Amino acid sequence: MTPDVRDRADRPARVESHNGVGGGAIPESDWNRALHLIKQADEVALVCHVTPDGDALGSMLAVAFVLRSMGKRVVASFGDQPFAVPRLLRFLPGQEMLVPPAEFPVAPELVISFDSSTFERLGMLGDNTARAREVIVVDHHPSNAGFGTLGIIDAKAAATAMLAEQLIYRLGGRLDRDIATCLYAGLVTDTGSFRHSSTTPAVHQMAARLVATGLRTDEIARELWDRSPFSYLKVLAAALDRVKLEGGLVWTYVTRVDRAAYGLPYAELEGIIDIVRRTDEAEVAVVLKEDDQGAWQVSTRSKGTVDVAAACAALGGGGHHNAAGYTSHATVEETMAAFKRELGMA
Numbered sequence: 001m002t003p004d005v006r007d008r009a010d011r012p013a014r015v016e017s018h019n020g021v022g023g024g025a026i027p028e029s030d031w032n033r034a035l036h037l038i039k040q041a042d043e044v045a046l047v048c049h050v051t052p053d054g055d056a057l058g059s060m061l062a063v064a065f066v067l068r069s070m071g072k073r074v075v076a077s078f079g080d081q082p083f084a085v086p087r088l089l090r091f092l093p094g095q096e097m098l099v100p101p102a103e104f105p106v107a108p109e110l111v112i113s114f115d116s117s118t119f120e121r122l123g124m125l126g127d128n129t130a131r132a133r134e135v136i137v138v139d140h141h142p143s144n145a146g147f148g149t150l151g152i153i154d155a156k157a158a159a160t161a162m163l164a165e166q167l168i169y170r171l172g173g174r175l176d177r178d179i180a181t182c183l184y185a186g187l188v189t190d191t192g193s194f195r196h197s198s199t200t201p202a203v204h205q206m207a208a209r210l211v212a213t214g215l216r217t218d219e220i221a222r223e224l225w226d227r228s229p230f231s232y233l234k235v236l237a238a239a240l241d242r243v244k245l246e247g248g249l250v251w252t253y254v255t256r257v258d259r260a261a262y263g264l265p266y267a268e269l270e271g272i273i274d275i276v277r278r279t280d281e282a283e284v285a286v287v288l289k290e291d292d293q294g295a296w297q298v299s300t301r302s303k304g305t306v307d308v309a310a311a312c313a314a315l316g317g318g319g320h321h322n323a324a325g326y327t328s329h330a331t332v333e334e335t336m337a338a339f340k341r342e343l344g345m346a
């Protein structure tokens with residue numbers, strides 16, 4: 001038996017109140033303008049941030065399904081070169097709608113950007129997006145300064161997927177299992193499987209609507225959290241072997257050489273921070289991950305008293321109070337010294 005999620009009774013009575021306490025962070029006039037722009041457009045180009053996570057890609061694909069069902073030409077991409085969907089997200093439905101960045105319109109009529117706080121986070125599609133006639137920015141990063149021509153931005157929303165769900169309802173779209181799977185991937189990614197402080201009643205209410213479509217929460221959880229190649233364990237061992245505890249800071253790093261020894265792609269490193277940040281003695285956790293170009297991608301986590309977003313923003317990155325990051329072209333030692341200075345530790 002498939003629950004009838006098309007029934008309007010299953011939809012939130014006041015969709016604008018669903019993204020956080022008090023609701024209504026986004027003015028009705030902005031929602032109306034977004035609907036107007038979308039309805040007017042023949043082709044809608046969708047983009048999300050580079051090396052997409054479940055929230056970025058899931059939100060984008062969910063909306064892509066709905067736009068396609070409305071008869072729109074839909075182009076969806078992200079600005080990574082080489083272009084590849086991260087392994088963890090290959091279970092998401094709708095990937096046949098993705099095109100490589102080279103096939104993205106050079107000067108689009110309408111772009112909708114998902115989960116990206118800046119043009120720069122769109123990577124090589126930042127320029128295409130900047131040339132678009134209209135850019136609707138759907139995002140929940142507090143650091144989003146409002147790029148584009150229309151912001152659908154709510155820093156209180158636990159995930160961009162929450163805003164994407166509202167957009168879908170407002171477009172007259174219906175949740176089916178594929179759309180719900182995409183949105184659910186976004187919701188569980190950004191709430192850490194309903195563990196982070198962002199997990200409000202509205203998050204669980206949204207999850208209930210999504211799960212009611214019959215999606216497989218167990219399979220999604222295994223795809224996202226509970227699998228990795230054997231080589232991951234070897235690289236993790238190398239990272240943990242050199243982990244340091246300094247004051248309230250626990251940190252380590254993973255080099256290209258570590259990964260090359262076991263043929264592990266960069267994208268597989270994402271979960272290491274979740275192991276490092278368990279440390280009872282540390283308030284802040286940092287993992288430096290050397291990417292294929294030799295730059296350090298710095299992942300930082302806080303347990304709550306320290307605002308790592310502020311520190312990362314000062315170093316050219318961004319994120320959320322408890323989870324943020326930035327890119328460093330300095331050495332490991334210089335990178336950590338700069339980060340400690342920002343935290344007031346040095």
Ligand SMILES: [Mn+2]
Nearest residue numbers: 055115160190
């Ligand atoms: Mn997000």
